Amino acid sequence: MKVVGLETGLSPKQLKEFEIHVKANMKRAYFTALGLLGSHDLAMDASQEAFLRAYKNFNKFDPSKKFFTWFYKILKNLCLNLIRDNKNLKEERFLEFTCEQPASEDIQNKIEQDELINSLQQAIAELTIEEKEIITLREFENYSYKEISELMNIPIGTVMSKLFYVRKKLTQKLAGKI
């Protein structure tokens, strides 16, 4: 039996609509949270909890606007709360090589690959929230500058400039390793 939104007054049609939004955005929600939190479990909890909050406020969502842009604010606030409440957040391995990078049979290469991932993760972990956010959106999720500008509510020029300085910071942290 399908439930309707008793708490929110959502009709079955709206619930179906919400389900479509969840299914279309669940991966980007999870990956955004993963980039910020660095933990699979926390990212899964944060993204699902954000969808629950979005459900409770779905009546306030303006359908003429993009769902993810509206949802992103809820997700980001939740991630910020989680970071604030878990000061000693333990990051897991959240990066891996892309498919184009064949898994090396050579043990030496494997060690080097592992070291590179660890160093990059460490460097990302040391970034500020805003820096993590922008690098995740652009480099790992391939959002356009316009989309990032909408999500972060900053001009496109600022997006480019921030990206430049974050990449520079990462290069400095990875000095001698890349």
Next chain:
Amino acid sequence: MINERFLFLMEKYFDDELSTEEKTEFENLLENNSRLKEEFIEQKRIKEVLKKMKLKNPSKEVWDSYWMGIYNKIERGIAWVAVSIGALIFFGYVAYESVQAFISDTETPPLVKFGIGAFVFGILILLFSIVREKIFTVKRDNYKEIQR
């Protein structure tokens, strides 16, 4: 401060979206400014490293059960609302009937009646005080802007 035009052209270069004119302009910029050239080489190197990496993707099963996880929580939330409303009505009725019976009871000595009344009144004041304190704390929460 870094040259804005350089940033714009460099990002377009990374996205492979430079027009012929822009490509020439970008090459000229790099040729005539060694600092920009160094910055470009540095940015290109880190871009190449980042391009090799991606965020770990959970298994297919995780995605298959993702919506059900949310749906179950929604369903449980609705169940809790129904249970709470039901409990409120039931216990409200029980409390009303008990008070009625207590008032109309002639066998209980007045002193015991007064004692029970004072006890209940005290509990109610304690509850009211705790709730008021909670509301007071929430209103003065420095993080209320990020706690939604």
